[in-house]
Amino acid sequence: MIAEWGHIAQILALICACLLAVIPMVGSYRGYINWMQLARPLAQLQFLFVAIAFAALCYAFIQDDFTISYVAQNSNSKLPWYYKLSAVWGAHEGSLLLWILMLSGWQAAVSVFSRALPLVAIARVLAVMGLISIGFLTFIQFTSNPFETLLPFYPVDGRDLNPLLQDVGLIMHPPMLYMGYVGFAVAFAFAIAALLSGQLDAAWARWSRPWTLAAWISLTVGIALGSWWAYYELGWGGWWFWDPVENASFMPWLAGTALIHSLAVCEKRGVFKLWTVLLALSAFSLSLLGTFLVRSGVLVSVHAFASDPSRGLFILAFLFLVIGGSLGLFAWKGAAIKSRGQYEVVSRETLLLGNNLLLVTATLVVLVGTIWPLIHKEIGWGTISVGPPFFNLLFSILVVPFVFLLGLGPLARWRRQSMAKWRQRILFALGLSISSGIVLNAVFGDVQEFHAALGVVLGIWVVICTLQELLSHQHGNQTLWQALSKLSRSHWGMVLGHLGFAMSVVGIALTSTYTTERDVRMQPGDTQPLAGYVVKFEQVGPMQGPNYRGTAGEFSVWDGDKQIAQLHAEKRQYLASGSMMTEAAIDAGFFRDLFIALGEPLGGDAWAVRLHYKPFVRWIWLGALVMSFGGGLAIFDRRYRVARRRQSSPAQAVQTTEGEAG
Amino acid sequence: MTAMIQTLLLVVGLAYSAVSFATIDAYPFDDNAKENQFRELINELRCPKCQNQTISDSDAGLAKDLKDKTYEMVQQGATKDQVIDYMVQRYGNFVHYQPPVQQTTWVLWFGPFVFLAVALLAVVLVIRKKQPAKAQPQLSETEQQRLQQLLKKDDSPS
Amino acid sequence: MKKQLFLLLPLLAFLAVGVFFYSALFSDPRELESALVGKPVPEFELPNLLEPNQTVSQQAFGDGPYLLNVWATWCPTCRAEHEYLNTLAAQGVKIIGLNYKDEPAKARMWLAQLGDPYVLNVMDYEGTLAIDLGVYGAPETFIVDSNGMILYRHVGDVNARVWQAKLADIYRQAGGL
Numbered sequence: 003m004i005a006e007w008g009h010i011a012q013i014l015a016l017i018c019a020c021l022l023a024v025i026p027m028v029g030s031y032r033g034y035i036n037w038m039q040l041a042r043p044l045a046q047l048q049f050l051f052v053a054i055a056f057a058a059l060c061y062a063f064i065q066d067d068f069t070i071s072y073v074a075q076n077s078n079s080k081l082p083w084y085y086k087l088s089a090v091w092g093a094h095e096g097s098l099l100l101w102i103l104m105l106s107g108w109q110a111a112v113s114v115f116s117r118a119l120p121l122v123a124i125a126r127v128l129a130v131m132g133l134i135s136i137g138f139l140t141f142i143q144f145t146s147n148p149f150e151t152l153l154p155f156y157p158v159d160g161r162d163l164n165p166l167l168q169d170v171g172l173i174m175h176p177p178m179l180y181m182g183y184v185g186f187a188v189a190f191a192f193a194i195a196a197l198l199s200g201q202l203d204a205a206w207a208r209w210s211r212p213w214t215l216a217a218w219i220s221l222t223v224g225i226a227l228g229s230w231w232a233y234y235e236l237g238w239g240g241w242w243f244w245d246p247v248e249n250a251s252f253m254p255w256l257a258g259t260a261l262i263h264s265l266a267v268c269e270k271r272g273v274f275k276l277w278t279v280l281l282a283l284s285a286f287s288l289s290l291l292g293t294f295l296v297r298s299g300v301l302v303s304v305h306a307f308a309s310d311p312s313r314g315l316f317i318l319a320f321l322f323l324v325i326g327g328s329l330g331l332f333a334w335k336g337a338a339i340k341s342r343g344q345y346e347v348v349s350r351e352t353l354l355l356g357n358n359l360l361l362v363t364a365t366l367v368v369l370v371g372t373i374w375p376l377i378h379k380e381i382g383w384g385t386i387s388v389g390p391p392f393f394n395l396l397f398s399i400l401v402v403p404f405v406f407l408l409g410l411g412p413l414a415r416w417r418r419q420s421m422a423k424w425r426q427r428i429l430f431a432l433g434l435s436i437s438s439g440i441v442l443n444a445v446f447g448d449v450q451e452f453h454a455a456l457g458v459v460l461g462i463w464v465v466i467c468t469l470q471e472l473l474s475h476q477h478g479n480q481t482l483w484q485a486l487s488k489l490s491r492s493h494w495g496m497v498l499g500h501l502g503f504a505m506s507v508v509g510i511a512l513t514s515t516y517t518t519e520r521d522v523r524m525q526p527g528d529t530q531p532l533a534g535y536v537v538k539f540e541q542v543g544p545m546q547g548p549n550y551r552g553t554a555g556e557f558s559v560w561d562g563d564k565q566i567a568q569l570h571a572e573k574r575q576y577l578a579s580g581s582m583m584t585e586a587a588i589d590a591g592f593f594r595d596l597f598i599a600l601g602e603p604l605g606g607d608a609w610a611v612r613l614h615y616k617p618f619v620r621w622i623w624l625g626a627l628v629m630s631f632g633g634g635l636a637i638f639d640r641r642y643r644v645a646r647r648r649q650s651s652p653a654q655a656v657q658t659t660e661g662e663a664g
Numbered sequence: 665m666t667a668m669i670q671t672l673l674l675v676v677g678l679a680y681s682a683v684s685f686a687t688i689d690a691y692p693f694d695d696n697a698k699e700n701q702f703r704e705l706i707n708e709l710r711c712p713k714c715q716n717q718t719i720s721d722s723d724a725g726l727a728k729d730l731k732d733k734t735y736e737m738v739q740q741g742a743t744k745d746q747v748i749d750y751m752v753q754r755y756g757n758f759v760h761y762q763p764p765v766q767q768t769t770w771v772l773w774f775g776p777f778v779f780l781a782v783a784l785l786a787v788v789l790v791i792r793k794k795q796p797a798k799a800q801p802q803l804s805e806t807e808q809q810r811l812q813q814l815l816k817k818d819d820s821p822s
Numbered sequence: 823m824k825k826q827l828f829l830l831l832p833l834l835a836f837l838a839v840g841v842f843f844y845s846a847l848f849s850d851p852r853e854l855e856s857a858l859v860g861k862p863v864p865e866f867e868l869p870n871l872l873e874p875n876q877t878v879s880q881q882a883f884g885d886g887p888y889l890l891n892v893w894a895t896w897c898p899t900c901r902a903e904h905e906y907l908n909t910l911a912a913q914g915v916k917i918i919g920l921n922y923k924d925e926p927a928k929a930r931m932w933l934a935q936l937g938d939p940y941v942l943n944v945m946d947y948e949g950t951l952a953i954d955l956g957v958y959g960a961p962e963t964f965i966v967d968s969n970g971m972i973l974y975r976h977v978g979d980v981n982a983r984v985w986q987a988k989l990a991d992i993y994r995q996a997g998g999l
């Protein structure tokens with residue numbers, strides 16, 4: 003019964019979205035204040051209905067309501083309750099509802115936290131988001147309804163959630179990822195509203211910035227969680243596969259990273275307006291594109307959703323409407339937008355723009371790499387595969403100039419940086435990072451491993467440049483502490499963002515270079531060397547879980563005479579689906595992970611065992627967390643709150659933009 | 665027909681497509697260089713039968729056959745390119761995750777870099793055009809430096 | 823004017839890509855063309871399924887055109903297509919079988935029970951010839967011309983619809999039937 007209420011709420015949400023997309027928008031053109039004033043309550047009402055629908059679906063899962071087809075296919079009465087809950091977004095229909103919940107949530111948040119915005123702006127922003135909601139709510143209602151029932155014939159028990167997804171990682175990863183994906187809709191809506199009004203000024207950049215940062219943070223955490231999940235759950239120790247699904251989340255992240263930087267320039271200096279708008283449109287367009295690629299079945303992917311041509315056709319039509327429409331609007335209205343700020347070839351503006359271009363180039367590498375096999379085949383040139391060797395090669399080329407500029411950017415002044423002043427600092431940082439990077443790699447690693455040395459050099463370069471920048475704030479007889487405590491939160495956000503990125507780069511370089519992977523044959527009692535340690539296979543025996551049975555292997559790891567870890571690796575067979583899963587045992591550490599997975603029995607007592615030694619692998623995800631923490635600091639910069647309290651951000655903005663006409 | 669219906673049910677019913685997992689087989693090597701080459705290869709060759717997976721990650725029978733073949737060739741001293749050529753001759757370019765550089769892949773390999781070059785050029789041109797008359801391009805380098813020394817004083821942060 | 827042209831570029835790029843997305847919706851991303859089309863059938867020496875002591879090479883296939891059908895008893899789709907292969911054989915289509923990674927006893931039983939459409943059956947227990955042919959699953963059917971050149975490969979079952987839509991024409995043009 004409750005599920006039916008959910009279905010009704012879903013339909014009511016669609017109606018709300020339709021009203022939201024039309025009434026405030028028309029009102030904003032006709033000047034009907036009370037029409038525009040409907041935007042906020044409608045957005046909140048839509049969120050309420052979607053939340054009810056989502057809660058009803060969760061309830062259906064908890065109650066094992068197998069009359070609902072989606073529940074019957076993705077749950078099972080033996081599933082622990084928390085996996086029943088995460089099974090809600092374990093497949094296409096439910097995850098789509100989660101997507102819509104996020105979208106409505108952002109929409110409601112905008113309606114609550116944008117009191118300072120002029121009514122016309124808020125009406126248009128929310129109307130654009132309403133339009134996007136219509137698309138997704140129609141999609142879910144007519145092609146992918148999670149509330150479809152199996153009545154009158156329904157199964158006694160469900161088919162179970164894919165064992166791969168029965169994991170803590172899945173409870174957290176999709177919600178964070180979607181929050182990020184969908185969050186770019188806010189920046190998108192702001193950009194459309196600004197294009198419609200022709201008022202593309204610093205105020206617009208200031209309003210968009212915290213929202214964009216919030217989306218970016220969620221996406222960063224979501225991607226890191228996904229990578230970590232793949233690492234320990236897929237059982238083969240990789241942390242990034244360049245699969246279309248991963249690429250679909252990586253593209254908006256790259257574009258979003260470019261966007262938060264270019265918004266900063268736009269806000270402070272009033273330049274790069276067109277470019278920033280294009281990025282704001284692209285970040286969300288790439289999210290939508292990713293949805294299409296993953297859910298339409300046009301690409302072969304490890305974790306593609308079940309596909310259905312009618313779904314693909316629907317999303318594609320929606321894509322044409324939203325992306326085509328927004329880019330059309332961009333071409334139409336863009337010509338009137340002028341940036342008048344002046345800056346020279348060497349200035350903070352150009353360095354930031356340079357890195358923006360590199361980020362967009364990286365986005366294009368991922369985009370073209372993801373869709374070129376499809377285009378190649380459709381043209382009739384045959385099938386090709388684009389995967390890790392291609393992406394790794396191109397990214398290791400792009401990252402070098404990127405990190406170089408990333409270090410320099412904060413050190414440069416706006417408008418114009420004199421080379422003479424600068425030369426010494428750069429040479430110092432370059433000399434120190436190159437020499438120490440090479441020495442560190444030679445001492446702790448292998449002199450010949452060029453990529454590892456490069457990664458360390460890049461990491462140290464960022465650290466040194468960041469330190470130099472921090473030190474440069476000390477003037478006169480201030481103590482360093484006094485100087486640093488005056489820095490704004492968003493300044494610290496930048497510092498952490500850059501240091502986090504450096505950390506990830508070092509982690510990636512060292513893990514990729516120095517990982518030891520061995521697949522060996524072991525019997526209980528056997529020992530195997532692994533990167534200076536000794537792994538002992540203690541014993542193996544049967545085990546029983548709530549909804550699976552399996553085999554567990556006990557291993558101990560020794561450093562000389564000292565035992566440093568006791569590891570428990572499992573191989574599970576899930577009862578409902580019969581599928582096999584490898585649960586790897588991991589001894590995690592700041593500087594290295596030890597990873598053991600139990601393979602197949604090889605006859606007698608012997609087992610195939612996979613042993614990995616992964617140095618610095620945690621740095622990849624820790625770096626991402628540091629980056630997102632930096633983003634969090636930037637959101638809570640005093641500037642945004644002051645602006646909100648004074649309700650005078652537009653006036654302030656006029657000052658900073660040096661009186662520009664939109 | 666029943667087989668077809670079963671497959672159809674499977675496809676429609678399973679939200680995430682069934683992924684087959686790597687079986688871990690022991691491939692012993694005496695030579696470290698060969699072991700590394702083998703690892704590199706099985707992580708670059710794509711299993712033709714499966715979803716988007718390398719032959720290292722997949723447990724399909726064919727992936728195992730190809731791994732065995734790779735193992736055999738590497739043990740016999742084949743170079744990386746020889747193994748890849750062998751596979752490409754039989755399974756086409758599809759089998760290698762790094763597509764060859766040829767006319768049909770120029771966009772893939774060079775497109776983003778062409779974009780970067782054009783964009784950088786455009787940026788430099790726009791900045792030049794916008795620059796006020798005081799930064800005369802005719803100035804020699806020493807003159808420019810002196811000019812910048814002079815200008816340093818009003819080089820204040822904004 | 824020039825600026826407006828630049829501003830149109832993102833839209834044009836998107837539309838161009840969109841066209842490919844549209845056409846991709848109607849094709850199977852898993853379909854893989856054969857790298858062996860236009861090349862001769864690879865050399866091999868394998869036992870005859872029905873007379874395991876006898877070794878067969880490609881000379882034994884005789885004159886083309888013929889169909890080279892990869893099958894196995896563990897493959898459900900092979901069973902689905904078997905009856906149609908019998909029909910084709912009855913019509914005079916020359917079919918050679920490649921029994922792929924199968925248990926010979928089961929395979930012989932299968933032929934005895936379901937009928938034998940094959941002129942000759944090669945037993946590829948290790949799957950070596952299959953790798954040389956670029957086989958990635960069963961069933962697959964190659965059309966080979968009179969010079970021993972591979973003209974076409976079909977992946978999946980051969981049924982009346984597939985035969986009439988695609989394979990029959992190629993087979994006839996190669997001089998069959």
